[in-house]
Amino acid sequence: MMRRIFYIIGGIILVLILLGTAGRFMGWFGGGADGIAVQAENADERTITQVVTAFGRAQPEVEVTISPDVAGEIVELNVREGAQVSQGDLLVRLRPDNYQAQLERTQAEVARARANLAEREADSLQVRLEYDRQKRLFERDVIPQSEYEAAESRYKQAVARLQGARYQVQSAMATLRDAREQLEKTNIYAPMSGTISKLDVELGERVVGTSQMQGTEMMRIARLNQMEMEVDINENDVVNVSPGDTARIEIDAHPDRTFRGTVTEIANSARVSGEGTQEQVTNFPVKIRLLDAHNEDAGEVMTGPEGGIATAEDGEPVTPAPVIRPGMSGSVDISTRTVENVISVPIQAVTVRNMDDEEGGGRRSADRMRRVVFVAEGDSAHVRAVDTGIADDTYIEVRSGLSAGERVVTGPYSAVSRELNDGSLITIEESPRQGGRRTASR
Structure with missing residues (x-):
């Protein structure tokens, strides 16, 4: 019997302990006078600067890639990486032998085309004289029409051959100009003044010109002072x-x-x-x-x-x-x-709550989600919907909903985001720099 009584008493004590612990945790009794421990700060006028932070790498504002227009072997390299160059300086010389030979061949083609043109001009002159003679005889009815028409046909053929010879000279001249340009492109000059920021070739290396494909990137010139x-x-x-x-x-x-x-x-x-x-x-x-x-x-x-x-x-x-x-x-x-002289609060003081829950409506609606702060009034915190603006690293602008000097709850995060409700009892803890602990009073 004594053992049974002992078990009953022990069970009652255990139940009371569990109820007491749950009651204190739920705020039914015990500790209610102190309320939830929070930190608070006044809403003041400040200057807020919105900042966007990003990461990247430095690079020259102006940098030119140098690639050859023609292919060939580098026979002269006059720069090194980090060297200063001026506009017009000779940077690289490619072996010009093939391009020199091509230039000489095109010069010969031009000479041959001009000789052919001279021959065609002489032929055309002779044929024209014959045509003029036949025309006069035909007009006098000395020769038949067939002979006149044959002379006219020979004249027109001579004129066409002369025109073709002129076109051949023009084509040969164009080829000659291209050959000269190709030879000149074996010398590569600096397009601007700057620093050789990158050098990818060595003396004796063969490079590919951009006329064939993308070409070989030989170096880069940059203005490193900007x-x-x-x-x-x-x-x-x-x-x-x-x-x-x-x-x-x-x-x-x-x-x-x-x-x-x-x-x-x-x-x-x-x-x-x-x-x-x-x-x-x-x-x-x-x-x-x-x-x-x-x-x-x-x-x-x-x-x-x-x-x-x-x-x-x-x-x-x-x-x-x-x-x-x-x-x-x-x-x-x-x-x-x-923005200058605007009301602001610490960023951590602003949270998002469903205003239906705060007003006891019992109905949750996404349209009622609002940004809010908790204003410390005496020993309780009251929810206040606010309209916010830009923010810096510490403070956020409050466009409406707060007045300067009102005290808002800034922490801890768990209290602001979850624990506090409209009318919750609070105990304001001063920041370490202010010292001590103060209980809000009416």
């Missing part, structure tokens, strides 16, 4: 970017420097990777020009106070302009839009 960043921006963000937007550029090779930039070009066509798979990504290439001095001679050109090229008025020279090579990676923060 670099740009080409980055890929997601299709959801590129709609916010416009030409002329300012940017902040960080190059991985220069972690202690920040460069100013501006958006110069936005592609109309996307780059799609992983097309047709779940990993498909659609990006748009965007080019950002570097505005600060770079890739200059450190002994002559120095950077000024604002990152530009230093002048005599800047006083003593400062840090030399950095070297940025094609292909260096980096990140770009593009400032797409700025």
